[in-house]
Amino acid sequence: MSGADTKKKLVGRHKRVAFMDVAGDGKTYTRMTGFTSMSESKNASEYSRHYVDEESERTDVVGYAPSNDYEFDRYTNDPVQQKIAEVTDDELLGSDAQVSIVVVDLFDIKADTPNTCVARQRDWSVVPDNSGDGTDALIYKGSLKANGEKIKGTATTTDNWQTCTFVAD
Known part of the structure; x- marks a missing residue:
């Protein structure tokens, strides 16, 4: 490994991108574009206790309830935004x-x-919060809340990361 390979480099936020399965068939994921905010909160669950023979309390992480707060400027002909807008506007459930x-x-x-x-x-x-904020663009805001386990794997693209496929490890 050369010296150039070991040099630390700052990772830009644009290097972590999200893709949604708009069709719902688990085959192709479409890049989520036009989002002005997409921040993940881990919402860790803690188990804390203080043992009588120790000076300090101990804390363990025993679970997570992840959520992603999102905000996007609504564009037409964007299948990802259309899906989220449909959930919001039609008040879809379950x-x-x-x-x-x-x-x-x-x-x-x-x-x-x-x-x-x-x-x-x-x-x-x-989990929609609101839409219609702003005077320049129609803005949608809300949260994505975990509804299943995280699966680690690899994503592959054939169109310069406009879409991808996913394979679990």
Whole structure:
């Protein structure tokens, strides 16, 4: 390994991208574009206790309730935004308000395969907050809340990361 390979580099936010299974068939995931915010909160569950023979309390993480707060400027002819807008505008419930998303780390390329990166897939419930905010664009806001286990794997593209496929490890 050369010295250039070991140099630390700052990872830009644009190097972690999300893709949604708009068709719901688990085959092709479409890039989520036009989002002005997509931040994940882990919402860790803790188990804390203080043992009588120790000075300090101990804390263990015993679970997670992940959520992604989102905000996007609504564009026409965008299938991802159309899906979230449909959940919001039509007030869909249950499995009709669920989506499958793959998050791809474009900075974590699999060796010798430039079109394959480390990825994580999970099902999410779309929990709308509001729409119509702003005067320049129609803005939708809400949260995606975990509705299943995270599955680690790889994502591969054939169209420069406009779409991808996912394979679990």
